[in-house]
Amino acid sequence: MKPRIAELIAALPEDLDRMEGVSVDETWHRLMDDLAWRPAPTGRLRRFWALGTLQAKIAAAYLAYWLRAGYADADEKRRRLNETHLKAALKLLGGMGYLRGAVMKMGQILANYPDVVPEQFADMLGRLHFEAPPMHFSLLRESFRNELGKDPEEVFDDFETKAFAAASLGQVHRARLKGSGQRVAIKVQYPGIARTIHDDFRNMKAAAFPMRLGGDWDNLKLQFDDIRRMLDLETDYEQEAENQRIARLAFREGDGVVVPRVYPEYSTRRVLTMEYLDGTHLGAFMASRPSQELRDRHGTQITLTSFRLWYQAKMVYADPHPGNYLFMPDGRLGLIDFGCCHHFTDQDWDFVCEVDRVANTSEEGLRRVLIRAADMTPKQQTETQRMKLMREWCDWVWEPLFHEGPFDFSDSDYFHRGVALYGELVRRRYTRSLPVNIWLSKAFFGIRAMLAHLAARVDMGAQWEQERATH
């Protein structure tokens, strides 16, 4: 089952139609007109808010779809009560605060799912990864000065007042280091965004709490907390700098992968200064009509980054979206954002190793792993349909790993099956899971989405074996 955006939005609770005084139909048509005639609304602020509203609508639609499925069979009274809470939660989502921090991230995540959202939306949402959002220079300068005690022009040469990219909850400017002239990229966070995310989540949780749908609420709450932690981490640039430092150590000259060097002396919790990499993002790269060979090479590099960080740095690169990769003119791949990384705990690592051991080898072992992965209650372990779907999900994840030779990610059927399967798991509310799986799922989907966008052929299994054996 694959819901379309129009269906999702149409399924929103009725009075959301009048949210912001405009009907959903009208909003929909306006958005479509906008997309058709004006790829990005002009004016920084207008563009941002237009996208913000669009993202909020889509995110709200998904939330509604997901939540509705859970109480379709409930009695009328309970359904009405849930509908009321749902409306409250969705209104809150639509009206989130400054820069709609959490919604923006949800939009970015959705942009990674081609065929779930129509292509135009994916393109437009995808653009948020690297288009400049509206933090004017005066605001940036004050934020920078608060962090480093000086104006950016005092610290750097040739500081470009216009941002060249949007980043994790901030924006990025180019400059040169005084003395060496080294080109650097300086990421500055929107002031107050960390607090906004925290508040948004607190409000969302308060609104969602009365729903307590089904018996898995405690587990859902854990996952919800993990998503919040994921976003909290993205606001801590010191942690990001540390992730980047660790990741940089994992790659060697011949890997063709570059992680830019961080300059800690010019970095704080809200400012991150790193080496500037020259390159293009996925959209521009594909527009240059690259050869199959080049696409395969970059696809292989993308897969390598994932496995290498996993097995050597014990870290999940959990946000593999188009804005985080740079296709460099010399054929190397730049990896540029480490805000969303998860370091395996001992428990996580034990789980990962167990999965590796049983993958494609032992049915009984696989069953044990599935029970562990989904944190199943004894009753759930007896549900045939649940076990079957979980098994199919694993098979989908593993399919490229056990494929003989290079796997062709341009095969849209593969990705469609994954999306449909995931949708079915959510629809049936088989969402109980170890928290680490949120990170893993995001990484699995993200990498496969990137490879699908690239239409690359990658021998994922060989790489997997090699990285597992090396580390």
Place this chain on the structure above:
Amino acid sequence: MRITAEKKRQTRQRIMDVAHNLFVDKGFEKTTTRDIVAAAGIAAGTLFNYFPTKEALAMTLLAEALDRTEAEFGGRLQGDEDLAEALFAHVAAGLRGLAPHRRYVGEVLETAMSPFGSNAVCEAAERVRLDHLEVVRQLLVSRCPEVSTGPSFIAIHLYWTLYLGVLAFWAKDESPNREDTLSVLDHSMRIFAESLTTHSPGQEEVIDEAENR
């Protein structure tokens, strides 16, 4: 014995320095004029020769801090900022100047610049208000063609209310590096700038009518 202008300047400065330190240590409300007189080593009457009230003294401290930032602000403008950004830069420069006084600025403004109080609590407060609004007027005229003849009293009142709100927020902001103030200030100035350029039906008539009264 004649007191020279230099001596007067020194005494005035000494009063301001000790008052500032006392306000920071004890707060504005808890500092008395007697405390200031004692700390400055002057006679009680001497203090009032320079400052008629404690409020006037405190406002003078704030006014001079703001004066110092005004020149810096002018030098920072590139000329291509839109209205919201230019207003942001103006207020942000002022907040930077006021930073050493943050401990007591809220108490002083509550007394000397309350929106519910008289406009003329003291000369220094009125001067701060007028000087600030003059810069705002210039920014409006230069960056907002809609108000080329100057802002209406409604716009000015709206602006001043937002400005005092930002100051009040800043005075109590406990966020790291007071980053929340930057976001409140940015929003406030955007709201104000947008209010000038977004015309609701009949708005012109209301403003015209108000200006002609």
